[in-house]
Amino acid sequence: MKNKFRGTLVGAAIGDSMGMCVEEIPFDEVILHYGDKITNICEPHPDSPASHLHAGETSSEFEIIKIITESLISKKGIDIKDIIRRYIEWEEKEEIHNYVDPYFLLAVDALKKGKELERGGNSIEGALPGIPIGMFHYTNPILAVEGTKAVVMLTHRNEIVIDSASVLSVAVGELLQGRFYIEDEYPYFIELLKTFVQNEESKKYLNKVKNLVDRKATVEEAIENLGNGSYALEALSLSLFIFIINSSDTEKVIIDSVNSYGNYGGDTDSIALIAGALAGAYNSEESIPSRWKVSLKKYPEIVKLAEKLYHVVKH
Numbered sequence: 256m257k258n259k260f261r262g263t264l265v266g267a268a269i270g271d272s273m274g275m276c277v278e279e280i281p282f283d284e285v286i287l288h289y290g291d292k293i294t295n296i297c298e299p300h301p302d303s304p305a306s307h308l309h310a311g312e313t314s315s316e317f318e319i320i321k322i323i324t325e326s327l328i329s330k331k332g333i334d335i336k337d338i339i340r341r342y343i344e345w346e347e348k349e350e351i352h353n354y355v356d357p358y359f360l361l362a363v364d365a366l367k368k369g370k371e372l373e374r375g376g377n378s379i380e381g382a383l384p385g386i387p388i389g390m391f392h393y394t395n396p397i398l399a400v401e402g403t404k405a406v407v408m409l410t411h412r413n414e415i416v417i418d419s420a421s422v423l424s425v426a427v428g429e430l431l432q433g434r435f436y437i438e439d440e441y442p443y444f445i446e447l448l449k450t451f452v453q454n455e456e457s458k459k460y461l462n463k464v465k466n467l468v469d470r471k472a473t474v475e476e477a478i479e480n481l482g483n484g485s486y487a488l489e490a491l492s493l494s495l496f497i498f499i500i501n502s503s504d505t506e507k508v509i510i511d512s513v514n515s516y517g518n519y520g521g522d523t524d525s526i527a528l529i530a531g532a533l534a535g536a537y538n539s540e541e542s543i544p545s546r547w548k549v550s551l552k553k554y555p556e557i558v559k560l561a562e563k564l565y566h567v568v569k570h
Contacts, residue, residue, distance in 0.1 A: 258539040259431050260565040261558055263390060264324070266505065266535025268557050269547045270527030271317040272296055273513040275305035279520040292514040296550040305524070311552040316380055316528050318345065319359075321560065323406065324387040328563045333388065333402045339409065343367045356380040356485070362410035372412060379490035379525045381411035385423030386532050391568055393428035400424055400451050418457035419487035422448045423529065426495070430536035437502035437537065441468055444499075460488040464496045472496075474511050483521030490522050494529035501534075505542035508534040 276299040277285050285292065288300055299305045305314050322341045330337050346363040358376030365372050375381065385403045392399035403424040407417055425448055429435060435444045445465045449458050460481065467477050477496045482489035493515060501507040512530035516523050535543060540558075548554050 256431070256569075257562060257565045258541060259536055260390060260568075261540035261561040262505075262535030262538060262543065263386070263427060263431070263532050264320070264535070264557050264561040264564075265540050265543055265548065265551070265554070266509070266531035266533075267320060267386060267528045268313050268317050268531075268553075269296070269543065269551055270509050270512060270529070270531025271313045271524045272311060272551060273509065273547075274524035274527030275299055275308065275314045276303060276310075277513065277516050277520075278303050278305060278523045280516055281520045282516060282518050285514075285516060292510070294510055296547055309552075311550045313551075313553070314524050316383060316525055319380060319383045320386055320528075323384045324390075324560055324564055327387060327391050328560070328567050331567050333391075333405065335405065335409065338406060339366050342409070359410050366409065372408075372410070375411035375413050375416065377413050377415045377487050378485045379416075379419065379487045379522065379529075380485070381407060381413070381416040382420035382423055382487050382491065383525075383528075385420035386427055386529075387564070389424030389427030390431065390536075390564060392424070393431040393568070396425045396428055396447075396451065399428050413487075414454050415457065416487050418452040418454050419491045421451045422457070422461070422491060422495075425451050426533060427536050430533060433537075437499055441465070441499045441502075445495075457488060460492045461495075464492050464499070467496055468499050471500075474500075474515060475517070478515060478517045478521070483515050483517050483523075483526060485522040485525060490525045491529065494526050494533065497526075498530045498533040498537075502537060505531075505534040505538045506544050509543075509547075 280300045296311050298310045326337045342363045356378040384406045388403045389399050400421045403420045407420045449461050481492045497512045509531050512527040515526050
């Protein structure tokens with residue numbers, strides 16, 4: 256189980272690190288600049304929002320996961336006051352969140368000033384706390400969803416983001432437990448996820464994922480049907496689709512999700528982060544290629560973070 260915890264965070268970090276290189280970069284420009292699709296950790300494209308970062312670093316998306324994980328470890332549970340404090344400290348370090356969802360920062364600023372939170376945006380970034388909270392409550396999906404909602408609603412009251420976060424928390428927990436053989440049992444997996452969402456549009460997207468897998472659709476067809484933007488249901492659904500069709504092959508999950516920019520560019524770091532987390536939870540850290548791990552800047556730190564969370568959860 257410890258290796259599955261490691262796989263979840265390392266998979267997320269590598270997906271983010273590779274995906275940020277081509278975020279919002281269209282297919283033609285990726286090929287022109289890199290010569291082929293991305294298969295290794297590399298320097299971000301000059302036009303990527305992450306162009307200020309270096310190869311092997313992670314973006315603000317993974318930083319959100321790290322903040323929640325560190326709080327869970329420190330407080331041995333969900334401590335809303337501690338998370339708010341950590342969010343505010345992070346928001347004040349402008350250099351590390353140059354292109355995070357502006358609604359996220361506005362929400363944190365509202366927390367700092369004691370103002371009433373607005374509904375917020377519908378970006379997938381708001382749903383990312385579902386990953387570490389799903390790890391913390393991996394044996395109990397009901398607690399995972401309750402905890403996830405409490406944390407997500409600090410920054411987003413948007414029902415689409417709350418549904419997406421709930422799906423993430425349950426999916427991670429189920430995969431860590433190994434309760435589904437995804438290759439054959441994905442319909443049951445998706446049906447379970449649907450029971451934890453409230454919005455009809457969320458259910459519609461999950462049904463689309465199942466239908467695309469059923470008909471053996473390609474990633475390109477999935478992008479056309481689901482989208483690949485930062486809208487929470489697009490990024491979540493595409494990540495889920497790519498994970499399911501390649502579930503036993505973590506390397507392919509990450510490569511396909513990193514290269515999900517399509518003809519017009521997409522939110523590839525969020526998509527690859529989520530898909531990498533799902534694959535890492537399902538297949539454990541050993542399934543992640545060593546060439547990526549040695550190129551990930553804070554690999555030892557991320558492994559230690561996962562192991563600390565595991566020990567908190569087990570005790």
